[in-house]
Amino acid sequence: MTTTTASGSGGLLSGKPLRAIAAIILLVNGMFPALWILFTSLKTEGELTAKPITWFPHAPTLQNYMQAFSDQPLHLFLFNSLMVALLSTMLTLLVSVLAAYALARLNLKRRGLILAAIIAVSTFPLVTLLVPLFEIMRTLNLLNSWTALVLPYTVLSLPVCTLMLVSFFEGIPRDLENAAMIDGCTRLGALFKVVVPLCAPGVFTAGILAFVNAWDEFLLALSFNSNPQLRTLPVGIQLYQGEFAFPWPVISAALVVGIVPVAVLIVIFQERVVSGLTAGGIKG
Template sequence: MRWGSRLWLWAAAAVVVVNGFFPTVWILLTSFKPEAELTRIPITWWPENFTLQNYVQALTGAPIGRYFLNSLIVATGATALCVFVSALAAYALARLRIPHKTLIFSLLVGVSMFPTVTLLLPLFEMVLALGLRNTYIALILPHAALSIPVATLVLVSFFQGIPKDLEAAAMVDGCTRLGALWRVVVPLSAPGVFTASILAFVNSWDEFLLALTLMPSQAMRTLPVGIQFLQGEYTFPWPLISAALVIALVPVALVIAVFQERVVGGLTQGGVKG
């Protein structure tokens, strides 16, 4: 490859990296600035008057801790339910003789592309009719349902790579088909399970529209909704909101970091066993 082509590739990669990381870095730096410094002209890129007051105010002046707990409960519950149902559905599609599998895969892809706003009214009516508004179940069920199609497609590809002889050996030793799924197929498909978990957790953690509509009580707000209400009628406290955004980003970053390590480890183990 010529130097000119390599230069263009490096330039394109640099643009992608800057575009992806600059907003996050800017929010992090803004969270350590006082309000007066943020509105100063010319702009100061690095905080000159470094302060943690924005974090103190975010944690004490607003119930960020409560919002954090709500998001954690909803995202964890939705992820567990999504992976459980997706594993069953993926196993059926990968192993059982089901007619019209191509149609089912097409429906899964189509459903995964539905915008949330089109489902808002029927979901709201169902939640209201069941008396689940302002409960964790009101968000856990829809969040899991929205992530199940993609998670199922991810797991199907991993389950199809597991030799059927391993399941047959487990059933000979006394396992049922479901026992073989949970004791053999799922552990050997650890990279796929963690990938599906990442997708489900992040989608639930970041979801805003359903959380705003189905959990209007202040005590039940999730982090994205709670951060939205930090702004006033005539003011927009960017440093305070930036600190709250950093607090909201930490769990997602930790989950992705931990899961990525396990995904790589699972792929390596799978390669050695194969």
């Protein structure tokens, strides 16, 4: 009887209550910083520094958002970030689709070694690549241009996107491609007309990962572009800080504006992203 009770108790702790607690912890950990930034952006400087701390704004104001656009060219930062992220995402998807298809379908020698190399490259810290990438961009005379960011962002996103798509392509029957090629398609035609549409969740997921990586990146954007007209959003937001002042409400408003495009993108493609992540996890 004692053994049964202990077993039942252990099962209870490892069942729904434990999963619910874990879900709550993850939700709080993910949502609390975003909500805190949102509430801060709606507060005045006086309310933010008042004691005791107020969790919710007593008199919400949009003045911080207007000041965020007037103090700095926030619209220009958004445009630069959007263009760099879109261009790098499109280039990443094109190259990763071709690379993943080659790894999944072609009888490549040392395929395992190639996959191991891709995994190894993806683990390199970004700071260790900064100087070599800077020297390459300077030699190619690409500094102070969108290209100086698009190319490195593509390279940095390729390993993860390629590995993700390999698992999807391996799950597509070869007979479908063979049938398309019998009907007159080339191998590339079969890839883009048959395989890629069937792997749409994985392609969307890889694209969003590449977009978010490019949208959030700060170190390369700060190092490769000194032209004020080419600053991206992460670099532009630091300009709100003064020598002796740190206007948190205005900075929070700029952060909220920067979060919105990514949040909208994820909401629009939520089902495809979730199915892509789960399917990729099962196939991997």
